Amino acid sequence: MSAAAALARAEAAGIAFRLDGGRVRMEAARPPPDDVLADLRRYREDVAHLLTMREALRKPAGFSARYACAREARPDDPEAAAMAAHYAAPPSPAPYTPASADPLRDGLRRAAMLRPPAWADAAAIPSPGARCSCCVGHRWWRETHAPTGWRCTTCHPAPPGMNTVEVST
Known part of the structure; x- marks a missing residue:
């Protein structure tokens, strides 16, 4: 037996189904047979899915x-x-404009601007808008002479008295 067969059997037994806030409600004039209720319990999730799909197909967009x-x-x-x-x-979707809210695009932009709290390539200057992936800070430093890489000023503060170059993004 399948969920569709259990649903058809229950409806043939006089049970009416309706969706109420994501829950399935049953109504019947008389108590349904025990084996029909057992089948409905067995396929509970699938019957709910079938009823949801039936309701969605009943009224087109x-x-x-x-x-x-x-x-x-x-x-x-x-x-x-x-x-x-x-x-x-x-219905046709609203036309796309660059100012439209686009969660995927905006999330990718935020993720692209994240930098690690420290990296070894001193030539890779933090780009405008870059943020620390740890503290979301936007200030970076490196040594003035013989630089070994860039570091976030919040996560890895410069030692006192060291000559540094700072960049704010």
């Missing part, structure tokens, strides 16, 4: 009363056919 009327209109009516085609088409 952009559903409205005009859509329902257009579906019932005569096929020889060109205006009704155009309306039905319009409401049956999925």
Whole structure:
């Protein structure tokens, strides 16, 4: 037996299902048979998924009363056919603009600007906007003579009295 078969068997036994805030509610005129309830318990997750999918398919995106009327209109009516085609088409997404909020793009930019708290390549100057991946600081230092690399001023402060070059990003 499958979840679909258990659901069909329960509905044939007179059980009505409805979704209420993500939970499945059952209603019946009389107590359902024990074996039907056992099957529903066995496939609980899958039955809930099937009911959710059924509910999603029942009302297409952009559903409205005009859509329902257009579906019932005569096929020889060109205006009704155009309306039905319009409401049956999925809604077009909003056009992209660079100022639009884009969580993926913005997250990638933040991640690209993270630098380790210290690195050995003294020639790799911290770029504008670079942040420490440890403390999210934006100030870096290296030695003036014979530099050995860049360090975050918060995570790795310079020893007192050392000649350093500091960069704020």
